[in-house]
Amino acid sequence: xxxSKRINEMQASPIRKLVPLAIEAKARGIKVYHLNIxxxxxxxxxVFFDAIKNHKDKVVGYALSPGDPNLIQxxxxxxxxxxxxxxxDEIVITNGGSEAIMFAMQAICDPGDEVLxxxxxxxxxxxxxxxxGVKIVPITTMATNGFHLPSSNEIESLITPKTxxxxxxxxxxxxxxxxxxxxxxxxxxxxxxYDLFLISDEVYRKLVFDHEITHSLGSLKGIDNNAIIIESVxxxxxxxxxxxxxxxxxxxxxxxxxxxxxxxxLSVSTLDQIGATALYDLDDSYIDSIRMEYEKRRDIVISxxxxxxxxxxxxxxxxxxIIITLPVNDAENFVKWxxxxxxxxxxxxxxxxxxxxxxxxxxxxxxxxxxxxxxxxQLKKAMIVFKEGIQKYIQKRKND
Amino acid sequence: xxxSKRINEMQASPIRKLVPLAIEAKARGIKVYHLNIxxxxxxxxxVFFDAIKNHKDKVVGYALSPGDPNLIQxxxxxxxxxxxxxxxDEIVITNGGSEAIMFAMQAICDPGDEVLxxxxxxxxxxxxxxxxGVKIVPITTMATNGFHLPSSNEIESLITPKTxxxxxxxxxxxxxxxxxxxxxxxxxxxxxxYDLFLISDEVYRKLVFDHEITHSLGSLKGIDNNAIIIESVxxxxxxxxxxxxxxxxxxxxxxxxxxxxxxxxLSVSTLDQIGATALYDLDDSYIDSIRMEYEKRRDIVISxxxxxxxxxxxxxxxxxxIIITLPVNDAENFVKWxxxxxxxxxxxxxxxxxxxxxxxxxxxxxxxxxxxxxxxxQLKKAMIVFKEGIQKYIQKRKND
Numbered sequence: 001x002x003x004s005k006r007i008n009e010m011q012a013s014p015i016r017k018l019v020p021l022a023i024e025a026k027a028r029g030i031k032v033y034h035l036n037i038x039x040x041x042x043x044x045x046x047v048f049f050d051a052i053k054n055h056k057d058k059v060v061g062y063a064l065s066p067g068d069p070n071l072i073q074x075x076x077x078x079x080x081x082x083x084x085x086x087x088x089d090e091i092v093i094t095n096g097g098s099e100a101i102m103f104a105m106q107a108i109c110d111p112g113d114e115v116l117x118x119x120x121x122x123x124x125x126x127x128x129x130x131x132x133g134v135k136i137v138p139i140t141t142m143a144t145n146g147f148h149l150p151s152s153n154e155i156e157s158l159i160t161p162k163t164x165x166x167x168x169x170x171x172x173x174x175x176x177x178x179x180x181x182x183x184x185x186x187x188x189x190x191x192x193x194y195d196l197f198l199i200s201d202e203v204y205r206k207l208v209f210d211h212e213i214t215h216s217l218g219s220l221k222g223i224d225n226n227a228i229i230i231e232s233v234x235x236x237x238x239x240x241x242x243x244x245x246x247x248x249x250x251x252x253x254x255x256x257x258x259x260x261x262x263x264x265x266l267s268v269s270t271l272d273q274i275g276a277t278a279l280y281d282l283d284d285s286y287i288d289s290i291r292m293e294y295e296k297r298r299d300i301v302i303s304x305x306x307x308x309x310x311x312x313x314x315x316x317x318x319x320x321x322i323i324i325t326l327p328v329n330d331a332e333n334f335v336k337w338x339x340x341x342x343x344x345x346x347x348x349x350x351x352x353x354x355x356x357x358x359x360x361x362x363x364x365x366x367x368x369x370x371x372x373x374x375x376x377x378q379l380k381k382a383m384i385v386f387k388e389g390i391q392k393y394i395q396k397r398k399n400d
Numbered sequence: 401x402x403x404s405k406r407i408n409e410m411q412a413s414p415i416r417k418l419v420p421l422a423i424e425a426k427a428r429g430i431k432v433y434h435l436n437i438x439x440x441x442x443x444x445x446x447v448f449f450d451a452i453k454n455h456k457d458k459v460v461g462y463a464l465s466p467g468d469p470n471l472i473q474x475x476x477x478x479x480x481x482x483x484x485x486x487x488x489d490e491i492v493i494t495n496g497g498s499e500a501i502m503f504a505m506q507a508i509c510d511p512g513d514e515v516l517x518x519x520x521x522x523x524x525x526x527x528x529x530x531x532x533g534v535k536i537v538p539i540t541t542m543a544t545n546g547f548h549l550p551s552s553n554e555i556e557s558l559i560t561p562k563t564x565x566x567x568x569x570x571x572x573x574x575x576x577x578x579x580x581x582x583x584x585x586x587x588x589x590x591x592x593x594y595d596l597f598l599i600s601d602e603v604y605r606k607l608v609f610d611h612e613i614t615h616s617l618g619s620l621k622g623i624d625n626n627a628i629i630i631e632s633v634x635x636x637x638x639x640x641x642x643x644x645x646x647x648x649x650x651x652x653x654x655x656x657x658x659x660x661x662x663x664x665x666l667s668v669s670t671l672d673q674i675g676a677t678a679l680y681d682l683d684d685s686y687i688d689s690i691r692m693e694y695e696k697r698r699d700i701v702i703s704x705x706x707x708x709x710x711x712x713x714x715x716x717x718x719x720x721x722i723i724i725t726l727p728v729n730d731a732e733n734f735v736k737w738x739x740x741x742x743x744x745x746x747x748x749x750x751x752x753x754x755x756x757x758x759x760x761x762x763x764x765x766x767x768x769x770x771x772x773x774x775x776x777x778q779l780k781k782a783m784i785v786f787k788e789g790i791q792k793y794i795q796k797r798k799n800d
Binding site: 001003004005006007008010011012013016039040041042043044048052053058059060061062063065095096098099102106107108109110111113124127128131133195197225226238239240241242243251253254257259260261263264265266267268269270271272 | 404405406408412413416440442443444452458460463495496502506507511513528533595597625626641642651654667668669671
């Protein structure tokens with residue numbers, strides 16, 4: 001029984017591939033701080049649970065394929081608070097941001113088409129594009145430049161007749177980089193010049209620090225037909241397990257086609273949509289409190305990292321990730337060693353090796369990603385363990 | 401901005417395309433009995449809601465990508481009650497049966513490959529195969545033969561080097577046909593002879609009448625590597641909106657690959673999986689009560705249909721659908737007319753034209769599908785309205 005080429009070419013989740021080592025460490029009685037995965041520890045707002053409990057329908061029936069109209073209205077209000085207007089038929093609810101990206105790929109690309117993505121990028125973009133037969137063309141960004149975009153000339157040099165879109169996350173996973181208004185304007189110019197879609201993955205939007213603003217792609221004027229926005233409740237509202245995302249575009253023909261994809265899989269969870277509606281109606285004070293919590297955590301991470309010699313990093317402005325360049329040849333070996341050979345008072349830390357966030361693997365060979373998703377006390381302890389670990393690892397390699 | 405060829409080639413949901421006419425009828429004050437869609441009116445079991453309410457985690461976090469281990473164990477027990485054994489890693493939880501079929505297609509077929517499907521078939525199979533670039537090759541079955549399978553020779557004549565699988569629903573949607581043990585054995589022989597996967601969509605399993613048994617494909621011996629089973633809570637437990645399905649196979653390599661697809665979209669709804677776990681642990685008395693309810697409804701439909709001259713149908717043995725051949729040239733025109741031009745005491749009925757359940761559209765031109773998803777009193781009223789409607793329509797056409 002031969003399986004398909006496409007499935008054999010897909011990679012297993014790089015973020016999850018080291019999980020067996022963590023399980024073994026725990027079996028040896030070691031506490032593992034998980035800084036490797038973007039699963040926040042912040043409580044899901046009570047309104048989510050209350051809305052589901054108060055729902056009185058006796059039958060958990062299909063929701064409408066494009067989504068629960070109440071949720072669509074709540075998302076409309078969420079964007080309106082930033083002066084961005086969407087009609088009801090310009091929003092389709094999806095199974096997380098993941099399905100929203102899949103829908104975008106299926107609707108705009110045929111197999112063999114190309115999409116530009118600034119690297120390092122969210123590793124699952126690899127999977128979505130592989131599943132849909134689309135080729136990733138990386139726009140390389142550099143740690144030394146805070147992972148900001150290169151010149152328009154450099155981006156344009158990557159465009160071919162097969163290029164259909166530029167996909168980016170803003171704020172960025174795994175970098176925490178927040179694109180400037182100027183960068184968005186430059187992307188817009190390129191998109192209009194070459195008739196490309198811009199797909200802005202905004203699942204971390206509003207999680208920004210130092211009085212930064214994440215500009216939604218929806219704020220740009222004059223690219224209604226080119227702009228696609230990916231939304232999700234997962235990170236901002238700490239409800240990763242609700243699997244509620246959405247795709248937004250003012251390109252009516254695109255959204256008309258996306259509805260066919262939505263109809264094919266019938267609907268998204270009825271109860272989770274009811275819960276998500278309450279989340280989108282939370283006022284800005286909730287989001288502010290979350291933003292401040294992550295800013296506090298980022299500051300703890302930066303403060304601890306500043307005390308470690310020979311590592312390099314830029315202070316991220318958003319999301320809850322930071323990329324660190326280590327004084328090692330192979331960061332994955334260090335991540336493994338932390339799980340298999342290191343402990344500090346029966347504790348260790350799990351990190352994500354960064355090379356799988358790159359299309360050009362070598363670029364990330366010496367880097368790791370930290371997700372600061374633990375509360376301050378735990379996070380501080382974890383960072384001390386990390387500091388001890390990297391210093392001991394470097395010392396050990398000198399001695400070997 | 402050009403969209404993809406694949407999205408343009410996808411059809412909009414044929415079951416839902418006439419919905420605007422129903423909305424217009426309702427706006428004119430007409431009550432519309434919906435016999436067009438498989439959305440049961442039966443109450444979702446209380447254990448589903450209770451399990452979700454009693455869940456105490458404060459964070460709605462990601463579930464594991466292959467599924468909540470408790471749900472996987474509950475599904476294992478569900479199959480064990482029929483003597484079918486699955487290991488834990490032979491089950492992956494999916495976003496409804498829909499995603500389970502998508503995963504199967506992606507894992508076993510490359511674009512251009514072919515899958516045999518007995519027609520008439522569930523229309524969304526068209527979408528899943530179109531999305532994955534797979535060609536449907538129909539195995540035509542006939543109303544006059546109760547939509548049972550043709551000879552093995554006839555099936556084998558459709559097989560080419562590109563054929564990868566035979567996909568079927570059992571009990572059948574839209575036919576209500578229950579495959580016999582002999583038919584399954586014949587499919588098995590064909591699958592083994594040509595090294596094909598058999599994909600058995602069993603979302604209606606156990607909804608069978610007249611003391612019939614639906615044999616799960618899991619009961620067949622000697623095809624462990626070829627058999628894939630699609631499961632869902634939607635119909636049997638009246639929870640279409642929970643979007644909980646699963647894919648089962650004893651082919652370990654296949655399931656290993658399917659996990660990559662599961663990882664790419666991260667996880668399935670955490671709360672719905674908790675609810676679904678309670679559903680699969682309901683004992684057989686629940687399923688018996690549901691089965692008897694649908695048998696009663698089927699008998700009402702058959703009893704009313706028997707009083708209508710010139711229509712043809714076979715008594716279905718399972719699911720909650722029946723295909724009826726009408727004495728008209730174009731059943732869709734009749735379905736539309738019922739919504740636009742007919743009423744009986746301010747009431748009408750919406751049916752599903754059957755032609756879209758066929759790859760060979762002409763075969764279903766004179767047929768409609770009835771979904772008997774209303775409780776007895778409503779269903780009887782609806783059937784009387786249908787009886788009046790079809791008779792008036794035929795009379796009118798004679799007079800025109």
